[in-house]
Amino acid sequence: MISNSCIPLKVGICGLGTVGFGTLQLLKTNAEEISRRTGCEIHVVHVATRTLDQKKVASVPASGTDPFALVNDPDVDVVIETMGGFEPAFSVIKKALEKGKHVITANKALIAEHGNELFATARANNVTLSFESAVAGGIPIIKALREGLAANKISSLAGIINGTGNFILTEMGANKRQFDDVLAEAQALGYAEADPKFDVEGIDAAHKLTIMASIAFGLPLDFNKTYTEGISKITPEDIIYADELGYKIKHLGIAVLNGTQAEVRVHPTLISKSQLLAHVNGVDNAVLVEGNAVGSTMYTGPGAGADATASAVVADIIDLARTKASGADRPPIAMLGYLEPRSDLTVLPIEDIRSEYYLRILVDDKLGVMAKITSCLQDAGISIEAVIQKERVSQTVSIVILTDTALEADLNKALTSIESLDVVSGKINRIRVASLAK
Amino acid sequence: MISNSCIPLKVGICGLGTVGFGTLQLLKTNAEEISRRTGCEIHVVHVATRTLDQKKVASVPASGTDPFALVNDPDVDVVIETMGGFEPAFSVIKKALEKGKHVITANKALIAEHGNELFATARANNVTLSFESAVAGGIPIIKALREGLAANKISSLAGIINGTGNFILTEMGANKRQFDDVLAEAQALGYAEADPKFDVEGIDAAHKLTIMASIAFGLPLDFNKTYTEGISKITPEDIIYADELGYKIKHLGIAVLNGTQAEVRVHPTLISKSQLLAHVNGVDNAVLVEGNAVGSTMYTGPGAGADATASAVVADIIDLARTKASGADRPPIAMLGYLEPRSDLTVLPIEDIRSEYYLRILVDDKLGVMAKITSCLQDAGISIEAVIQKERVSQTVSIVILTDTALEADLNKALTSIESLDVVSGKINRIRVASLAK
Incomplete structure (x- = not known):
């Protein structure tokens, strides 16, 4: 030595x-x-x-x-x-x-x-x-954001930052299994806690995203402004339909900075299969970062253990x-990357974000149903990008719609009208689609 | 401000x-x-x-x-x-x-x-x-190796570290194009220099690998000991056969430390399609690092521009x-990660490495050919893991063999005997297979 x-x-x-x-x-x-x-x-x-x-x-x-x-x-x-x-x-x-x-x-x-x-x-x-x-x-992601990418204005990051959730979605997709079933296995394997709320409801991911958004943008830490939605409503059918449309479903933490408006949100997300991030499976974590000089870089590896x-x-x-x-007499690096948090930034409420959306709607198999649904979307100013309608298996069928980019508040209005149609059963499953840089 | x-x-x-x-x-x-x-x-x-x-x-x-x-x-x-x-x-x-x-x-x-x-x-x-x-x-890979992963004994790294080469292989695979054809396009697009030797012969990658191996293992910088082999002999057929066997072909820089024996080598490599690294396409770079505490982490993004x-x-x-x-009066971090390079490490010559191998052999379509080839391999103590023999398209057919792990020197002997068989035409295309940690 x-x-x-x-x-x-x-x-x-x-x-x-x-x-x-x-x-x-x-x-x-x-x-x-x-x-x-x-x-x-x-x-x-x-x-x-x-x-x-x-x-x-x-x-x-x-x-x-x-x-x-x-x-x-x-x-x-x-x-x-x-x-x-x-x-x-x-x-x-x-x-x-x-x-x-x-x-x-x-x-x-x-x-x-x-x-x-x-x-x-x-x-x-x-x-x-x-x-x-x-x-x-x-994964040394804090160091990457705070030091390795310090020359960049970071415009967005998107991360698979909860291994349990990623394991569950991977397994649901690979073997067409139900959420509850895989969750029970994850608990047996020790991946998920006895109380799985922190993992599957996105709270753990929201903690991590809040920290990363702060370092990436200089946003003051404010966990309460991080939108959080879990994966318990995702079904194997959603994963199959998404796949047909060219997407994977991942539980992502997404942070975006547009001018002085930030989005900080954790939710299930459709991402294109052409994205490397879509192929990060099992308990692994990955964070994709977009900087104005470097472009897209991604960091992946074990998120726990x-x-x-x-x-x-x-x-x-x-x-x-x-x-x-080195003989330093003060810490060389500001702990959250910026010497002072930026007081000029605001975090958008989820209603104010714009996104494409995946919608799965359970309808009676009757003539004219599609016309009624598209008319609700049209009234809210929302265009349709793709539709899947499957052959009838029972009284009801699933219609899957991929919308163009829309304001979430407008989409909410459209969903309320669609859900009130007498041909529509139950709640619509709505999943946001991320257009990531690469 | x-x-x-x-x-x-x-x-x-x-x-x-x-x-x-x-x-x-x-x-x-x-x-x-x-x-x-x-x-x-x-x-x-x-x-x-x-x-x-x-x-x-x-x-x-x-x-x-x-x-x-x-x-x-x-x-x-x-x-x-x-x-x-x-x-x-x-x-x-x-x-x-x-x-x-x-x-x-x-x-x-x-x-x-x-x-x-x-x-x-x-x-x-x-x-x-x-x-x-x-x-x-x-990609902040130097920082990751030197600081982010500094708590680890690093046992291996494998990287796609030349964007031009990765672009060429990606394009050859996606559109079944010949090497020379894609190289000309890469030059027209400005990805490859007029003299493409540094990129396609692996010299550029070998420079980068030499540096990374030094930081990862404490190996003294010694470019001459880095084995370097280019991608110009890879054909679209190789890419197709590899795909059938479950692999992608990538031009990798691989560094391994086993005790005090290091391998530092750049060559075309078959990697399993289940590896995320196999899906890094186009001009992007990626480095997969294996540490004894962290496990496998990967870093990907633009390698040039x-x-x-x-x-x-x-x-x-x-x-x-x-x-x-910070008031430091000396540099905080040793430039190559270690305060002193380790004098106890040696770099293995390529003949002394062990690997699985992909072999493509052009043979006359005659009875007993396969027996002759397998007997040459057997004489050198090399087992076969998989074989593909395609229907005859002309006088000759391609036989593709995936071997079990063998010493490169033994394989060289077997290849010499196989090439001397009268039913075998020309040189055998031999590509190493990497068994990466994940």
């Missing part, structure tokens, strides 16, 4: 679940490699975890169950928060930053919902709050070690 | 071709965005270019035709070398580093073939030689501006 040119970085880990323990292990496994790259050794000097397993922390000088004791330990330079949840994670991070310690967190919910206060605290104390592992697991997420946590540690070794 | 917290960074650009002029333009176009992200203004204070066009440099305080005058200009903090070629580029960079100026270059040939001396000079003078734009254009390449050059400038603003 080469000689070390810097003082070891002393790290404390709060929370020894999947990611925390993965981080502890990775720092051991790859210690030599990390030292070769940084010239520094990284020492885990303190671990705090709810239920202490002595075997897991055998190599760590100090351990206990109190994260605040870890924060107060003068031996700890850098606090890694891998507890998850809002409290005590928030207070632990805030206290650590106030004590002038750098913090690394994998906690996307906390950053998306309470990041503004935490980043302000970090700035006030001249330390860094890092969070590469909070978005898309092991102990080792992949630990890879991102340790990359943040290495960044800190390298910065420290 | 927000107030600037740092002194403007003063940049000189040597060479005002595609990339150099693209950089000058991008710094103007996105000045506001860059300032929002760095707190710094970037001023181009000097341009040196072979043929001075006053219109192009109207906004630049100093300009001329002598790059050494630019290097000696005390007003220039950072020298951007976008002249290309070995001289005077090498001397310009060396002189600039010796004068304590940071240098940014897009010159992959120079880095791959003379990087060791230049990086040593940079280290001796406590400055940075940056080269993000030298590999895969606008004025704006995309300038995006990477300006990202390097922004890194320097941010580092400067």
Whole structure:
């Protein structure tokens, strides 16, 4: 091993679940490699975890169950928060930053919902709050947006940023299975939580998208303005019809900046099969970014898992070690990419976006039905791009329509009129279509 | 615009071709965005270019035709070398580093073939030689390897790293066209140079692979040890047969580290259609990286073009501006990722690699031919995984064989015996098969 040119970085880990323990292990496994790259050794000097397993922390000088004791330990330079949840994670991070310690967190919910206060605290104390592992697991997408693409005005990004949801949609499509059936399998495989709401309703993706939109555009973090729609209403039939029209259905987080108007939305989305993004399957994540200089670049890989997420946590540690070794006296990079969030941007409500739409309408198989439906669309000023009508299998048939670009508010009006037609049964399944740059 | 917290960074650009002029333009176009992200203004204070066009440099305080005058200009903090070629580029960079100026270059040939001396000079003078734009254009792959994945032992990478070659293979496959025909089109479209050797013979890709292998494994830069084979012998038939076997043919740069033995090789390669990398088409680049913690991640986007390449050059400038603003007194990151190259690694000669192979053999359509061929393979200890024999179209037929994993030296012996059979016409077309992690 080469000689070390810097003082070891002393790290404390709060929370020894999947990611925390993965981080502890990775720092051991790859210690030599990390030292070769940084010239520094990284020492885990303190671990705090709810239920202490002595075997897991055998190599760590100090351990206990109190994260605040870890924060107060003068031996700890850098606090890694891998507890998850809002409290005590928030207070632990805030206290650590106030004590002038750098913090690394994998906690996307906390950053998306309470990041503004935490980043302000970090700035006030001249330390860094890092969070590469909070978005898309092991894929270094935060670094790409904040540094690699920093020369660009970013106009849009679109990401498959929840592996569970992507696994479910992939499996529904590949084997024509129902949502509930695949969800149960995902839970059995450990991909989905017992309460799958965060994954399948898009909340987890919305947390990640909120963070990425902030870095991409300089948008202030505001989770409440992120539109969120889940995948539980998608059926295998939708996937088949979309396929016939040349599309795949993916659960996307989409952020767009048009002038000073931003769109930040998570929903099931039809994307053209000619897109590479359409071929990202299973639990993998991928983010497609459009910049005014670089054009389209895409980043893909495992969005979860102990080792992949630990890879991102340790990359943040290495960044800190390298910065420290450079003699810097302040963090080199604004944590959300921009020195100040842009106060001139607004986020459009979902009714104000424009999109093409896929509609699946269950109708009685009677003469003149199509005329009635198209007339409702026409009244709302919406043109039709493609239609599929399948042979009758029972009393009712599915009509599938792909519209031209329309204002969502206009489409809502048209859907209300269509649903009120006596030949139409139940709710229309409406899925937005994304026209991605490539 | 927000107030600037740092002194403007003063940049000189040597060479005002595609990339150099693209950089000058991008710094103007996105000045506001860059300032929002760095707190710094970037001023181009000097341009040196072979043929001075006053219109192009109207906004630049100093300009001329002598790059050494630019290097000696005390007003220039950072020298951007976008002249290309070995001289005077090498001397310009060396002189600039010796004068304590940071240098940014897009010159992959120079880095791959003379990087060791230049990086040593940079280290001796406590400055940075940056080269993000030298590999895969606008894709921030150097940053991903050096920083984003720094927590990993990287075991392999595989990249489509020459857009011209990928365009040619994509077009040959999509429209069953011959190599020469598509090459002529690529030249007409401006994708390929008048002398296409660098692209289609794999030299350009080998330069980029040499650099990436160095960062991924800590391998000393040694371009001469990179095995290089072009795509000019690939036929539309090969692409069709590969497709039938479940593969695409791509011109890949592959680097593998097994213990202390490295493979660094550029050649046409069969990759499974289930790989996302197989679906990267046209002039796009993509790099798949396998790390022991993160697993497989892939990075894709435009590998060339004025704006995309300038995006990477300006990202390097922004890194320097941010580092400067942090108060660092030495470069934070080792330029090739490792503080010291690893002296314990060796690069395997191509004869010593193990691979599966695709073989296309032109034979007389006679009884017993297949038995003779398989017996040659068997004598060399090589098993067969799949065979395609097509109906006869003339006196001769093509037999396509997919072998199991074999040592290249053994395969070479078998090919020599097969080619000496009197029923076999001409040379066998042999293409390596890559078993990528995902």
